[in-house]
Structures are given as structure tokens and as C-alpha cells.
Amino acid sequence: MDERSPDPPTRRLVLFGAAGSGLALYAPPAAASPAAMDEAIRALVGEATVKRGRVKLELPPIVENGNTVPLTVTVDSPMNEADHVSAIHIFNEKNPQPYVAAFGLGPQAGRAAVSTRIRLADSQQVVAIARLSDGSFWSDSADVIVTLAACAEG
Amino acid sequence: MRVLLLALAVAAVAAAAPAEIAPGDRRSGYDFAGPESRAMQDDDTANPGMLGVLQGEGLWATKAGGADRSCADCHGNARTSMKGVAARYPALEPAVGSLLDLEERINRCRGEHQGAAPFAWESEDLLALTAFVAYQSRGLPIAVRGDGELRPFFDLGSELFHRRQGQLNLSCSQCHDDNWGKRLAGAVIPQAHPTGYPVYRLEWQSLGSLQRRLRNCMTGVRAEPYGYGAPEAVALELYLMARAHGMTLETPAVRP
Amino acid sequence: MARVLINLPARARRGEIIEIKTLIAHPMETGYRLGPTGAAIPRDIIKRFLCTYNGEEVFRAELFPAIAANPFIAFFTVATESGEIVFSWTDDHGETQTEVRQITVE
Numbered sequence: 001m002d003e004r005s006p007d008p009p010t011r012r013l014v015l016f017g018a019a020g021s022g023l024a025l026y027a028p029p030a031a032a033s034p035a036a037m038d039e040a041i042r043a044l045v046g047e048a049t050v051k052r053g054r055v056k057l058e059l060p061p062i063v064e065n066g067n068t069v070p071l072t073v074t075v076d077s078p079m080n081e082a083d084h085v086s087a088i089h090i091f092n093e094k095n096p097q098p099y100v101a102a103f104g105l106g107p108q109a110g111r112a113a114v115s116t117r118i119r120l121a122d123s124q125q126v127v128a129i130a131r132l133s134d135g136s137f138w139s140d141s142a143d144v145i146v147t148l149a150a151c152a153e154g
Numbered sequence: 155m156r157v158l159l160l161a162l163a164v165a166a167v168a169a170a171a172p173a174e175i176a177p178g179d180r181r182s183g184y185d186f187a188g189p190e191s192r193a194m195q196d197d198d199t200a201n202p203g204m205l206g207v208l209q210g211e212g213l214w215a216t217k218a219g220g221a222d223r224s225c226a227d228c229h230g231n232a233r234t235s236m237k238g239v240a241a242r243y244p245a246l247e248p249a250v251g252s253l254l255d256l257e258e259r260i261n262r263c264r265g266e267h268q269g270a271a272p273f274a275w276e277s278e279d280l281l282a283l284t285a286f287v288a289y290q291s292r293g294l295p296i297a298v299r300g301d302g303e304l305r306p307f308f309d310l311g312s313e314l315f316h317r318r319q320g321q322l323n324l325s326c327s328q329c330h331d332d333n334w335g336k337r338l339a340g341a342v343i344p345q346a347h348p349t350g351y352p353v354y355r356l357e358w359q360s361l362g363s364l365q366r367r368l369r370n371c372m373t374g375v376r377a378e379p380y381g382y383g384a385p386e387a388v389a390l391e392l393y394l395m396a397r398a399h400g401m402t403l404e405t406p407a408v409r410p
Numbered sequence: 411m412a413r414v415l416i417n418l419p420a421r422a423r424r425g426e427i428i429e430i431k432t433l434i435a436h437p438m439e440t441g442y443r444l445g446p447t448g449a450a451i452p453r454d455i456i457k458r459f460l461c462t463y464n465g466e467e468v469f470r471a472e473l474f475p476a477i478a479a480n481p482f483i484a485f486f487t488v489a490t491e492s493g494e495i496v497f498s499w500t501d502d503h504g505e506t507q508t509e510v511r512q513i514t515v516e
Contacts, residue, residue, distance in 0.1 A: 060190050062340070064410035065356035068478040070190040095476050096442050103485070104470040108463070110427035110488035114471075117478040119440075147340030149357040149410060151374030197431075199417035202480040205435040208413045359437070359479035 034125070037091050040098040041129065044089060045137050050129060055088075055140040057128040066120045066146040073128045075112035075138070079105075085112040087131045094124035120146045175331055175345055180401060183344040183409050186335070191356065195408040203285060203354035203406025206278075206361040210286025213279060219270025225283075228267060232290050240288035241403050242297045244392045246304060253307045253388045257284050257363060275382035281361040285352045288405035296349070296403055298395040311393025314386055320377030341410065347398035348391070350407020361406065364391055412436055414509050416497060421514045422489035430461070430469075431484040434499055434507070440475035458500040459483055464493040489515045 041050070058072040075085045084107045090100035103114050112130070120126070127141045184192060198204050214225045214232055229235040243256040254262065257280055261272035273280035300308025315326045329338065330346035337343065351364040358366075365387050369379035380387040417431040434456065441453025459471040459481070468487045481499075492515045498508045 060188060064188045064191055064341075067359050068356040070194065092476060096440075097474060097476065099474040100476040101474060102472040104467075104472075105485075106468070108466070108468045108488055108490070109486050111486040113486055115431075115482070115484040116471075117482050119476050119478050149341060151370045152357060153370055153373065197417075199415045199431050200433060200482055200484075202433065202435075202482070204415060205413045205433060205480060208415065209435070 034093040037093040037098040037125075037127065040091055041127065044129065048135070048137050050137040050139050052139055054138040055128050055130050057090075057126065057140040057142045059126060059142045059144050061142075061144060063120060063144050063146045065149055066122070068117050069120050069144070069146075070115065071118050071126070072113065072115040073130075073140075074114075075130045077112045077130075077132065079107055079110055079112055081107045082133070084133045085109070085130050086133055088112070088114060089129045089131075090118070091127045091129070092118075092120065092124055093127075094122040095120065100126070120144060122146055174397075175334070177400070180347065180398070181345060182347055182349040182401060182404065182407075184349070184404060184407065186342045186344040187409060191408050191410055195350075195404070195406075201354065201406060201408060202359075203352070203361055203408060206282045206285040206352065206354070207289045207406055209278070209282035210284070210289075213283045214286055219264065219268035221267065221269040223268050225263070232287065236287050236290035238291055238294055238297070240291040240405065241294045244298070244307075244388055244395065253304070253385075253392060255364075255388050255391050256287065257365075258383065258388070260284060260287065276363060276366055278360075281352050281363065284363070285361055285406050288352065288403065291403045292405055294403055295400050296395055296398050298392065298399055300392060300396040304392065304396075307389045307392050308396055310386070311389040311391070311396075314390050315393055320372065320375035322375040324375045326371070346394065347401055348394050349398060349401050350404035350409070352405065353407045353409050356408070356410050364394070412499075412507060414497075414507075416509060416511060418495065418511055418513065420512070421516065424489060424491075424515050426489045427486050428489050429484060429486050430495070431482070432459075432497060433480060433482045435480055436499075436501070438473075438475065438477055438479045438481060442475070454502055456481055456499045456501050460498045460500075461485070461487070462496045463487060464491060489513065491515055 054076045056074045059069060063069050071090070073088055073090065075088065077083060077085045079085065085105050087105065088103045091098050092100055100118050101116060105112055123145045125141050125143050127139060129137055129139045131137055184195065195201055217224045240256055243259065244253050247254045247259070247262065260280065260283055264270045264272055318325045326346065329343050334343050334345045348364045352361045353367070354361050355367070365382055368387060368390060372379040413435040415433040419428050422428050436456050438456065439451055439454040441450060443451045445451045453475060455473060455475055457473055459473065460467065461469040469485045471483055473481060492513060495511050495513055496508060498506050500506045
């Protein structure tokens, strides 16, 4: 995902206010698709451009089981008062919803690195977007292949 | 010429007969799992199976049944009293002369000594308590042999393991003795050693028993799975544990 | 009370960046799975995770159904002072579970 030319947003998604308060949950779009993911990302970043870099999204390239996929996202940042990561958002393009998680950080984190485990319904692209304290957005993406377990329940 | 062809055919069939895995070639499912799954298993504070072990630890100390007794009341500290137990199950229960796996043994204790109703098969509580008990044998070698009084059960288990079944007409042995290490629909085929049960299977997103895993396999070949607690199921458990004799117990393992 | 596993050092040096790992038992029912009758099993997930350090928020996470069952969240924080690190998980029903750990910073 490279530099985006911004479209005027129809709705603005505010997950973390400047004071770190308030979580407004956006009603997810009905269909899962790369377009839904783009719309969700646009709702987050508004008119800003999303630059590629500084973010590293780590996912196994071939996933052993789509039900539990370890994910680690790190952002290259000094994490001091003047220059830090305020939030990291994770999106996907083929699950029923484009949202995976949103993490709120700050200078007290010391290191902008978060690990979790996610579900992926199908082989798809996963995108991580970091918002920095200066209001800029940076991103990384990963393409993963998801296979079904060989012997499943029924 | 005909005799030669016949001899070749017989030789081909003999060569294609399923070969047991040599003891030195046996590897745990851990070795076939990906690095992320192994990392998940290796860290006790990140292994979701440990949540079940924690729950089991709580159950161990909880009084139950008409006798109002906890496991701890008779067995004390599980770390010492249960050490080595899971490594030698399934085992014969002399009082009833039948083969019991660890889950059934726990339920038998519940009934006999606590006066409590048995936990349902595959219930969260039974899995948690079994995982907690088995965890006390983690790091120990599996110590199950199919000889002596266990021979008939072992033979049944072996027969079931080598028998073709289901719509796909496949035997356990064909995948797990003959084709381990190769891929089946994107997943690596392990050798099917029950080294970490109850196991946290990523597919289930929970702990599960060996019997549940066997049922998954049988569904996979489109065979009618054995009911929980069926004699075939326990015999197969015995065969698999004996086949893995000497391998290290890893409960709670993480598998895809 | 769901079972929880928290890994954080009991002691740290002032200014040291420490890693905290958390794991909580929860099925994270997505709302998309179909039950035996064919009707969807209602969504029931942990939607928010919060970590405060001596009362100040140091990390938060908003979770969606795409987070796997038994949510695992690992993050970092700077060891500033001795005191309490409080973890809370809030589910779709608005119920919150809280765990408290002590840390000694020298």
C-alpha cells in the first residue's frame, strides 16, 4: 500500500483522541473485501497520506492454522515525549470485518512492539498502520497463505 | 514368465507392506509443528494450554461430591503424588479388569472416593484436571508397554491402527507410518505420537483429548468415529502410547 | 473469573524497558459461527484491554472478533517507580475482570 491520495472521508473514525480518551466503535461494513479494508483505513486516516515504512508486521508466510496466527508489529520510533507512536491499527481484507485490533501506546511504552494472536479466514493481506505523535501515518503489510487443517471436526 | 511376474508382484506387495517407524526415527509432533507453534508451547506464560492446567490446579483443591473431598485430600501435593502417572496410562484397572485412560481413571476416582458425578467427556473441567495431572509428568518418558495382561488390548489397537477404514479407505498407518513428514493438503503429516495430551490444538482453540483428536482423524477419512470411551478408542490410545514408549511427555502441547 | 497468566518481572531497574505478556481464557465467540440449529451463535468477546501503572494508563487495546480465543497480548512499558500494575479486560456485556501485580523498581 503506497502513498494514498486522500478522498474526503464520509465518516471519521476516532479510536483514540489526543488525550487518549474515548473509544468510538465504528459500525463495520457488511461485506469482507479489500474494498472494505480500504474504506476502514480511509475512515481512520482521513485526508492524511499513509507512508510505507518504519512499521514491521510479522506474520508467518504460511499459516499453520488460521484459527490462531501469531502476529507481532513493531515500529521504529524513539518513543520519547516528542516523538512516539500513539496507536497501531491492524486491518485485514478477507475476514467478515476489516478490523483486527487497535493498540494505544505512548512514550511510557519504551518500545513500540506488540504481539498477539489473530484469526484469518482465508489467504489474504494484513495491514498494520501506526499513527505517530506528529499525526503522520506509517504502514506495513504482509501477505499470508492460510490452509485448512488436514483433519478437522466435521 | 508368469511365475516371474507373480514373484515380482508378491515382492512388490511385501515391499509396500506398512513399515513401523524405527525407534531411532521417532519424532514428536513438536518437531513437525511450525516455529510459532513451538514458541507458543515453550513459554509457559504464553501457552494457552497452561490456562487449562491452572484451572485443573484449582479443581484439584476443590472439594466435591457426597464425600466432600478434594483430590488433594487423598493425594496431597500433585507434584509428587501424580508424578509419572500420566506417563503410564492407559492402564488396567484391576477392580474392573478393563483398560482405562487417564480421563476415565479420574472419573472413577470421582465416583468411588468423592461420591461425585463423573465429568462429562471433553468437558472443560475434565480436560483441565487431566491436563493438570498430566502436566506433573511433563519431561518424563512415556512408560507404556503392550505386553502381559495388556496384550489383547494392544493387539486390538494395533489392528485398528493398521486397518483401512472410511470412505477414503485409509488406515492410520498409511499416513503416520508410511508418509509422515510429507504434506497432506498443506499440513505436514506427523507420526501420531500422543506426546502432549491433553493438547491445545489451534484448530479447536482449546484443550482437547486424544480421543477427540482420533475422532477428527476418523472424520477426515470419512469413517464413523468411535464414541467417547468406546473400547476401540481406549485400545487405540494404548497402542499409540506403547508405540511412543520412551518419548518425552510434553503436556500441555500446542499443535496446529 | 477467567483464568489469567501474566508474565512480568517482579523487579526492574529504573528506566528499564520491560516486556509484559498476558493471556486470558476466553472463547472470543465471533458471532459468525453457526450453531447446531443453523442460527448464528451470538458474539461474545473481550473488546477492551487496559493496563495502568500506578494509576496511569500505559497501554490499551481494542479487540475485535479477529483476535483468537484465549487472547494473548504482549507489550512493553518503562519501569518508572515501584507500585501496582493493573490489568483489566472488558467484555461485550460490559463486565470487567481486573488483575493486580506488584513491581519493585530500584
